[in-house]
Amino acid sequence: MSGWRTQRNRQSIWLYGAIGLLVLFVGIAFIGQLAGSGGDGDGPGASATPSAPPNSVAISIASSNTKEAWLHQAVEAFNLAAQTDGNLQVGGKPVFVGIVQEEIDGKPVDYRSGTMVSDTLSGKIQPTILSPGEESWIAKFEREWSAVKGGDPITADQPVVVRTPLVVAMWQSRARALDCWPVPGPGCTWKALRDLATSQDGWGSVGHPEWRSFRFGYGFFGESNSGTLAVISMCSVGLSKDAALTVADVEPTNDCGRFIADLEVAKVHSGKSDVWLLDKMTGGGPEYLDAVVTYESNVIARNRSAAGSLREPLVSVYPQDGTIVVGHPYAILDGASWVTAEQVQGADIFRNYLLSRDQQQKVLELGLRPADTAVPLGAPIDPSLGANPDANLVALPVPETLVIDRIGEVWHRIRKHAVIAVVFDKSGSMSGTKITAAVRGAQAFVGRMDGEDRLMWVPFDDGIYPGANGRVADVREELVSEIAGTSAAGGTALYDAVLFAYEELSKVRASEGDVHRYGIVVLSDGQDQNSQRTLSQLEAALQPSEGDPAGIQIHTIAIGEDADENVLRKIAGAAHGRYWKVDVESQVVVVYTDIAAYF
Numbered sequence: 001m002s003g004w005r006t007q008r009n010r011q012s013i014w015l016y017g018a019i020g021l022l023v024l025f026v027g028i029a030f031i032g033q034l035a036g037s038g039g040d041g042d043g044p045g046a047s048a049t050p051s052a053p054p055n056s057v058a059i060s061i062a063s064s065n066t067k068e069a070w071l072h073q074a075v076e077a078f079n080l081a082a083q084t085d086g087n088l089q090v091g092g093k094p095v096f097v098g099i100v101q102e103e104i105d106g107k108p109v110d111y112r113s114g115t116m117v118s119d120t121l122s123g124k125i126q127p128t129i130l131s132p133g134e135e136s137w138i139a140k141f142e143r144e145w146s147a148v149k150g151g152d153p154i155t156a157d158q159p160v161v162v163r164t165p166l167v168v169a170m171w172q173s174r175a176r177a178l179d180c181w182p183v184p185g186p187g188c189t190w191k192a193l194r195d196l197a198t199s200q201d202g203w204g205s206v207g208h209p210e211w212r213s214f215r216f217g218y219g220f221f222g223e224s225n226s227g228t229l230a231v232i233s234m235c236s237v238g239l240s241k242d243a244a245l246t247v248a249d250v251e252p253t254n255d256c257g258r259f260i261a262d263l264e265v266a267k268v269h270s271g272k273s274d275v276w277l278l279d280k281m282t283g284g285g286p287e288y289l290d291a292v293v294t295y296e297s298n299v300i301a302r303n304r305s306a307a308g309s310l311r312e313p314l315v316s317v318y319p320q321d322g323t324i325v326v327g328h329p330y331a332i333l334d335g336a337s338w339v340t341a342e343q344v345q346g347a348d349i350f351r352n353y354l355l356s357r358d359q360q361q362k363v364l365e366l367g368l369r370p371a372d373t374a375v376p377l378g379a380p381i382d383p384s385l386g387a388n389p390d391a392n393l394v395a396l397p398v399p400e401t402l403v404i405d406r407i408g409e410v411w412h413r414i415r416k417h418a419v420i421a422v423v424f425d426k427s428g429s430m431s432g433t434k435i436t437a438a439v440r441g442a443q444a445f446v447g448r449m450d451g452e453d454r455l456m457w458v459p460f461d462d463g464i465y466p467g468a469n470g471r472v473a474d475v476r477e478e479l480v481s482e483i484a485g486t487s488a489a490g491g492t493a494l495y496d497a498v499l500f501a502y503e504e505l506s507k508v509r510a511s512e513g514d515v516h517r518y519g520i521v522v523l524s525d526g527q528d529q530n531s532q533r534t535l536s537q538l539e540a541a542l543q544p545s546e547g548d549p550a551g552i553q554i555h556t557i558a559i560g561e562d563a564d565e566n567v568l569r570k571i572a573g574a575a576h577g578r579y580w581k582v583d584v585e586s587q588v589v590v591v592y593t594d595i596a597a598y599f
Contacts, residue, residue, distance in 0.1 A: 057346040062100040064133035065110040095346035133225040140401040153335040160327035163369040167316040180317040189321040197266035217269035218293035220597040230293040245399040300367035315386040322396040418599035421456040421501035425524040431488035437585035441592035448596035460497035461490030462530035495531035518552040525560040542574040
């Protein structure tokens, strides 16, 4: 686990130099999970807080992951400078900044905006500063805090420290076909994407029948900031409204709901992170995904990191009927009980440091747009890396948080719903705490699914025992009860169980087509010893899925040390899903809950 970088002033030159080397070494592993000035606990976003240097003012920041690279270098430089620079001290004590992180896939990463807000409200983390990926998250945080705790957790101004526009990342050839690159023409719009999504001719409607249908991806509403903003943009454009939306504007049956539903037709991937979607897009190539909603900075970063392996560049599409230019606010929780007056002063000092000309220039160097408009745009925001600094940005307003909540309700109702098989290992080796944790995880998964989704319960040992199956709204209670009654016994027929679920879902897809998204969630703790069919037969069955992004997506969970990780990785990789490794039973609920966001 990562910890605080520590450094002390010493008059002795050799000792100071030694400590400087220590700072450099620890810097490699720095910025792990930090729970404010004194919080602790287990699970995402919380950890035992290591000691800050003696005689320092320790503050912490929970920040959105879009600006992770910039913030980390800024914190490292600030903590080093504060040891000797009186302007970075409070009453002669250096200010020391830590970064609060959450855990995703077993790795500490900077926060997603929605999780940052919920973890702070629940007390799981106690940061001094919140800096989500868009300003409306602070309004949502303040509203929910006031409703539950009373009072205002933030009384000071909340300046924006960086900006980046929401864009549609698209292969260069596709963007040119839509008159969106290198300069977006007037026809480069969300409405053009909607027409492409709903056209029976697909790309043939713009002169490229060889590209077939339009394949689109964006993050899960409420989990992914870019996905949430994408749906807000669709609703606003559908209503042709330049002013901020109201609750009364948002209905599933009006132009807001219909516009979102039309683009859902083309959606083949969702997920908790637009970065994961970009991984799938660049890994699968143009025939796999045509476009993903993300940020301009992510397009730049992807072209930088994968330029040698990309068949053609990714470029930023700036819709001319509106997009959201995201501002990342810096909000000091000066009204929270765990933040002291001294920490507020320290947070003020760190804010001024981030807004300094030097740090704002570094914002640009990392592909973000400075909050300081006096800093001229330039490389790497340029066409060579898929960004146009001179593109016309038609800014859409972000509505109030109650309106965003209403848009989310509409999205859940009209989005492309899923048909999912829950394949669950109940073999004898699962007995004890493993089966208890796995049951709770599967029940949490059922609880997260929408009422219009359909679930199939497929527990297995050396046999397969299909259970409750149907629309979640109709079978939720039955499913939860059936899962609770699952007992551990018998051997392991993993291949047979996955193939059974795959064949059952293939029948549904053949009958009902791609009006649904299809998936399998597999949990297992052991190696297959009892299947009638073999791994090669399973791989042969999954082979058609490798080039079919709209096909059956499989997520696999390995629990315990005896799980066949190689096989579970292979199954997930062949079917466009993710592999998850769970070492601690308490993580099972978190993983199942996370997987729900991929559907």
